[in-house]
Amino acid sequence: MRPILLQGHERPLTQIKYTKDGDILFSTAKDQIICAWFSANGERLGTYHGHQGALWTVDIDPTTTLLASGAADNTVRLWDVRTGKCVKVLELNTAVKRVEFSEDGTQLLAVTEKRMGFLGTIVVFDIKIDVDAEQSSEPAMTITCDESKATVAGWSYLSKYIIAGHEDGSVSQYDGKSGELLDNYPAHEDGMPVTDLQWSPDRTYFITSSKDKTAKVISARNLEVLKTYVTDTPLNTATITPKKDFVILGGGQAAIDVTTTSSRQGKFEARFYHRIFEDEIGRVKGHFGPLNTIAVDPQGRGYASGGEDGYVRVHHFDKGYFDFMYEVEKEQARG
Amino acid sequence: QDRIEEDKEKGAIVEERRRTLSEWLAWRANTEEDLREERREMGLDTEINGVDDKAEDADGEGEQIE
Numbered sequence: 001m002r003p004i005l006l007q008g009h010e011r012p013l014t015q016i017k018y019t020k021d022g023d024i025l026f027s028t029a030k031d032q033i034i035c036a037w038f039s040a041n042g043e044r045l046g047t048y049h050g051h052q053g054a055l056w057t058v059d060i061d062p063t064t065t066l067l068a069s070g071a072a073d074n075t076v077r078l079w080d081v082r083t084g085k086c087v088k089v090l091e092l093n094t095a096v097k098r099v100e101f102s103e104d105g106t107q108l109l110a111v112t113e114k115r116m117g118f119l120g121t122i123v124v125f126d127i128k129i130d131v132d133a134e135q136s137s138e139p140a141m142t143i144t145c146d147e148s149k150a151t152v153a154g155w156s157y158l159s160k161y162i163i164a165g166h167e168d169g170s171v172s173q174y175d176g177k178s179g180e181l182l183d184n185y186p187a188h189e190d191g192m193p194v195t196d197l198q199w200s201p202d203r204t205y206f207i208t209s210s211k212d213k214t215a216k217v218i219s220a221r222n223l224e225v226l227k228t229y230v231t232d233t234p235l236n237t238a239t240i241t242p243k244k245d246f247v248i249l250g251g252g253q254a255a256i257d258v259t260t261t262s263s264r265q266g267k268f269e270a271r272f273y274h275r276i277f278e279d280e281i282g283r284v285k286g287h288f289g290p291l292n293t294i295a296v297d298p299q300g301r302g303y304a305s306g307g308e309d310g311y312v313r314v315h316h317f318d319k320g321y322f323d324f325m326y327e328v329e330k331e332q333a334r335g
Numbered sequence: 336q337d338r339i340e341e342d343k344e345k346g347a348i349v350e351e352r353r354r355t356l357s358e359w360l361a362w363r364a365n366t367e368e369d370l371r372e373e374r375r376e377m378g379l380d381t382e383i384n385g386v387d388d389k390a391e392d393a394d395g396e397g398e399q400i401e
Contacts (some may be wrong), residue, residue: 157370157376202383204366219366226362276359277352328352332360 001321003286004042005310006304007334008035013164013306015057015293019064025304026067027312028055030172033068034079035312039297039304042314046077050086057098061105063128068108076110078133088135090125094119102155102176103203107140108164120149122164122174142159145172151193156220157203163220164181165194165208173223185223188212196237202299207247209238215249217275222266229273231280237293243300244322245275245329245330250291251307270294270305277326 011030018025025034034048041210053072060067060081067079072095072309078088090110098111108127114120124141128134147169155176156163157321162174168186174181188194192212199206205226209215215238229238235251267289273280289308295327296303302316325333371381 158373160373179341202370204368204370221366221369226359277355289363294349326356328349328356331353 001128001284001315003284003313003315004164006035006036006037006042006044008044008047008312009033009310011054011310012289012308013292013310013312014055016295016304016306016312017060018295018297019060020298021060021109021308022299022301024064024314025295025314026058026060027306028058028069029310030054032071034058034067035080037312037313037314041300046084048084048086050077050089051075053095056096056182057194059099059101059108060090061127061129062103062271063105063129065131066105066127067314068099068101070099070110073301075109076125078127078135082131082236083221085131087131088137089137090137095189098150098152098154100154101127102159104159107155107159109153109155111153111164114145114149120145120167122153122162122179124162124179130263131170141179143174144174145180147184148279149196152192152197152208154199154206155203156199163206165197165210167193168192168211171208171218171223173220183223185225185329187212187216187218187223195235196239196293198295200241207238207240209235209251210243211235213251215247215273217247225241226308227275227278229278229280231271237302238289239294239296240275241296241300241303242298244324245334246281247273248296248303250288250294252290252307252308254290268307268309269315270303274326282323284315287311 009029014028016027025039033050036045051071055071057070061161061328067081070076074092076090092112094109094115095113112121121222122143123139125139148166150164153164158177164172166231169192171187173183189212190211194208195207205219211234213231215229217223231252237250241250252268269283272282287307291305293306304314306312374381
């Protein structure tokens with residue numbers, strides 16, 4: 001699984017996202033630009049300029065028409081994927097830490113930071129998937145997180161729920177239409193922030209990662225924790241692999257913490273766990289700093305990781321990866 | 336004697352994994368059925384996007400519908 005190293009960012013990576021067909025990937029970093037790359041060979045396709053602060057997040061609608069980004073400049077921007085032109089600037093009160101399109105692309109949520117005088121919120125905008133359409137500047141809905149600010153959030157299947165991960169380690173389920181809080185569950189250790197939330201292909205379940213060194217697979221319908229993956233390092237990211245029943249986790253102790261908490265080197269590896277059996281099955285080394293973001297090709301051909309070191313590493317899965325099966329899985333497959 | 340103990344242990348692990356796998360597959364089947372039902376009620380196609388569908392890989396022509 002030889003990686004392709006993508007050099008284009010000068011600051012730590014914050015998020016990576018593939019298009020639905022997996023052919024292009026987008027990366028954001030603290031250096032204020034969005035990069036687009038061909039996932040097959042790592043060739044840079046273009047950049048999107050305009051934000052005036054660190055970029056925290058990016059997403060692409062399911063038709064690969066519009067790109068959404070969120071940044072420390074308190075804006076969400078919508079871009080024409082093809083031309084790189086910014087088609088809309090949505091102003092918010094504070095930094096935008098996460099954006100995500102709904103399954104059908106007609107809504108976009110934005111998670112805003114808590115700052116003096118402002119509570120953390122999840123703001124929803126109605127979106128027209130058309131680069132020439134006039135987009136609304138006014139939110140269709142605002143959810144205020146008065147208990148603990150949201151750090152990440154996303155849309156479930158059929159936009160039925162908005163699921164959020166919080167700074168205090170809990171996970172919330174909101175009604176996707178009314179924004180009403182339906183449930184809140186302490187999925188992770190108290191006070192240990194949820195750092196990532198990514199969906200299964202059908203969006204009926206999701207994975208969360210946390211600074212508590214675990215990742216969990218949780219049902220969107222009732223917030224039941226179905227699986228727990230235990231590691232030895234604070235996690236920044238977790239993703240669910242299509243086609244194979246694995247999950248990939250990333251994190252690592254930042255260098256500054258290493259000196260104070262342990263004499264050991266940081267462990268900058270992507271970790272593969274079996275989604276069903278919860279065992280660690282492999283690691284991929286490479287980054288010189290903690291892994292901040294991992295995304296998987298929706299077609300299941302590979303994955304990309306983005307590090308505190310400013311690099312994106314794209315991996316294409318090899319035969320061994322696809323062939324790997326537990327004996328009981330082989331049994332099951334044989335019927 | 337040790338060999339018998341080892342085999343017993345292995346057997347227990349395999350048995351546990353069988354149970355874990357069948358529980359997960361049962362949960363998936365229920366969840367997928369619920370989702371199809373909800374899509375039907377909403378008048379949507381009952382094909383589920385990207386269901387962990389191994390059959391799709393066989394021909395590489397798996398249909399993806401939102």
